[in-house]
Amino acid sequence: MTRLAVVLPVRNGMPYLSEAVASILGQTYRDFELVISDDYSTDGTAGFLAELTDPRARVIRPPRAVDLVEAHRFAVAATKTELVALMGQDDIAEPERLAREVALLDADGSLALVGTWCSMIDLDGRRIGALHYAVTPQAIRRRIMRNTHVPVPSMLFRRSAYDAEGGFSEECDYAFDYDLVSRLARRAAVANVAEELVRVRYNPAGASAIAARRVQRGALRVRWSLLRGGGYPLTEYGWLLKPILALLLPPTLLRRIIVPYVRWAHGARP
DSSP states (O other), X not given: OOOEEEEEEESSOTTTHHHHHHHHHTOSOOOEEEEEEEOOOOSXXXXXXXXXXXXXXEEEOOSSXXXXXXXXXXXXXXXXXXXXXXXXTTOEEOTTHHHHHHHHHHHOTTOOEEEEEEXXXXXXXXXXXXXXXXXXXXXXXXXXXXXXXXOGGGOEEEHHHHHHTTSSXXXXXXXXXXXXXXXXXHHSOEEEEEEEEEEEEOOTTSHHHHTHHHHHHHHHHXXXXXXXXXXXXXXXXXXXXXHHHHHHSOHHHHHHHHHHHHHHHHXXXX
């Protein structure tokens, strides 16, 4: 029985969707189902999906057009597997990504969710930075006030743990990934594979870039919820300033500094 489903929500994913799908279908870990949820794309996405012949690929559509959070909730809900991985419509998975993540999860029964380090690429596929987050459950739990630690396109989790936490929530809007990771990091265990196994494409026209202020407002809610839960020293309250300061910036400037900030904050850290 297939243990793993990879979900890929998409809306107007061309021209990068074909490369994202090919990178998943080309994984060394081959026993999975690829669930692609098309949110009523108006570009060439539907035509591309209609031509997919790999029997592991299944295309679904929500009953109506949905927002980013609901798109991910709908896609995950369509799976019936023990494990679920996420993939971004314009990102690229290295061939060993799934194999490394499943091996890490299988090696430690306490882990609820795993991710990987990521490289950052521009629209032309050129490397522009990296995301090197904490690796162990202890380090991630200790540093979770600072950032999500597991980017969406590198997530792989146990469906039982996801369901037990109520899955992705709209309460924190575009920081829904940070919200889930923070809840799982406090109550279970989260870890990363210390290899750059996903190439995350920074797209200035992408949903997260355009809605940068929504991301920051959601991140502020996540951090405040963590602090209310207790167990963090007073020094961690200083991390509330990060989204607050970001929200004070003009939206155009906020989008412009995202990549330089990520390079400075995450590019060289273990």
